[in-house]
Amino acid sequence: MSKLECPLADSLIRPISQEPVLSIVIPSYHRPAELQLTVQTIADQLQGGLEDKVELLISDNGSGAETVEVIRALAEHYPRLGYMLNARDEGGFFNFFAAPWRARGRYTWVFGSDDVLLDGGVASVISILERERPNFLTLNKRAANAGLTEALYTSLNSVPDRRFDSFIDLFCAFGMNQLAFISAQIESTEAARKLDPEPYLRTDSRHPHVAAYLEKHAFAPSYYSAANHLVHRVENSPMLDYNAGNFFDYGATFPRLLIEICEKVGAPKDLFERASGHRQVTSYDPPDVTFIDTIFENILRGMSAGKYLNVGHQRALESVLPHCRPDRMAQFAELWAYNQRLVTLERNVKNAQAALNLAQNAALETSGMFMRSTRS
Numbered sequence: 001m002s003k004l005e006c007p008l009a010d011s012l013i014r015p016i017s018q019e020p021v022l023s024i025v026i027p028s029y030h031r032p033a034e035l036q037l038t039v040q041t042i043a044d045q046l047q048g049g050l051e052d053k054v055e056l057l058i059s060d061n062g063s064g065a066e067t068v069e070v071i072r073a074l075a076e077h078y079p080r081l082g083y084m085l086n087a088r089d090e091g092g093f094f095n096f097f098a099a100p101w102r103a104r105g106r107y108t109w110v111f112g113s114d115d116v117l118l119d120g121g122v123a124s125v126i127s128i129l130e131r132e133r134p135n136f137l138t139l140n141k142r143a144a145n146a147g148l149t150e151a152l153y154t155s156l157n158s159v160p161d162r163r164f165d166s167f168i169d170l171f172c173a174f175g176m177n178q179l180a181f182i183s184a185q186i187e188s189t190e191a192a193r194k195l196d197p198e199p200y201l202r203t204d205s206r207h208p209h210v211a212a213y214l215e216k217h218a219f220a221p222s223y224y225s226a227a228n229h230l231v232h233r234v235e236n237s238p239m240l241d242y243n244a245g246n247f248f249d250y251g252a253t254f255p256r257l258l259i260e261i262c263e264k265v266g267a268p269k270d271l272f273e274r275a276s277g278h279r280q281v282t283s284y285d286p287p288d289v290t291f292i293d294t295i296f297e298n299i300l301r302g303m304s305a306g307k308y309l310n311v312g313h314q315r316a317l318e319s320v321l322p323h324c325r326p327d328r329m330a331q332f333a334e335l336w337a338y339n340q341r342l343v344t345l346e347r348n349v350k351n352a353q354a355a356l357n358l359a360q361n362a363a364l365e366t367s368g369m370f371m372r373s374t375r376s
Contacts, residue, residue, distance in 0.1 A: 010068075010083075025058075026111050036070050050126060060086060095110075108187055110182050128225055132223050136223070170223075173284055187217065215261050244305035
């Protein structure tokens with residue numbers, strides 16, 4: 001696969017004496033204060049031999065002068081830290097898909113520029129990678145508010161470490177909520193470089209990385225680590241319609257992309273019904289809430305925010321549902337009917353609003369006649 005690259009404004013690549021086990025690539029775009037803390041929590045752990053096993057790299061996406069100044073200051077303070085500064089904003093997911101090409105380690109860990117890694121996190125990951133040698137590793141996490149002043153939970157999941165024969169098995173066990181969080185995922189650099197990223201860079205989905213994981217690692221050994229050194233800052237996105245957009249993506253845009261990749265790699269046709277829909281995984285037993293439930297829930301949440309399915313979404317979901325639980329087609333038929341009802345109601349509201357605006361304007365125009373005599 002051809003290398004994914006772009007023009008750079010500047011770069012600093014540190015010399016290495018051996019291939020690192022792991023490259024931690026931090027995509028950045030503004031948010032200099034958060035970036036500084038993120039780098040510090042990782043870089044301060046690179047000692048006692050870990051400094052030779054881990055490459056640390058900032059991959060900046062055309063940030064302003066303040067962020068660049070922070071990046072250069074961090075690189076001056078931490079002699080193991082390198083950086084690559086894109087000449088322009090290439091889009092958020094460019095840095096994600098370019099990371100394996102910028103990495104020199106056997107594994108690539110794309111780590112969010114506003115997340116935090118507690119002490120022991122790097123050592124724990126290196127130990128697992130060297131012992132288990134999975135193609136894909138996913139990590140448990142804890143969560144805090146945006147200011148890191150309040151712990152929201154100390155462990156997302158309550159299941160122990162487990163090795164899976166394939167990424168598909170891992171996806172079934174954990175579902176979207178675990179895999180959507182980019183900072184919790186570590187993958188084989190070699191496997192990641194085999195992917196053609198262009199279709200994913202063109203998609204409207206907010207979660208193309210999850211479908212890409214499936215394409216890259218579908219039948220490869222994967223591992224879940226229950227250690228919770230990773231801290232996720234919740235409600236820290238700069239996107240104005242973050243929640244509404246995610247609802248619609250989970251319910252409509254992403255499933256259509258995932259269906260295409262399932263067909264491409266030959267995933268089981270009932271994958272959507274086998275995969276967990278739980279936000280937190282408390283058991284490795286087959287889930288009673290599945291990814292189909294997640295899709296239906298988020299379709300309705302999207303509708304509540306004024307985002308509706310189109311015929312393309314309908315056709316995509318109807319291609320999967322016959323392989324799921326027998327009542328799923330009937331459930332979706334009800335959702336589709338409700339979707340169409342809301343579309344009609346919204347259209348009627350817009351038409352009524354337009355008619356009201358015309359009538360109000362006509363009243364304003366007519367009012368002028370009373371500025372002169374109306375005596376017959």
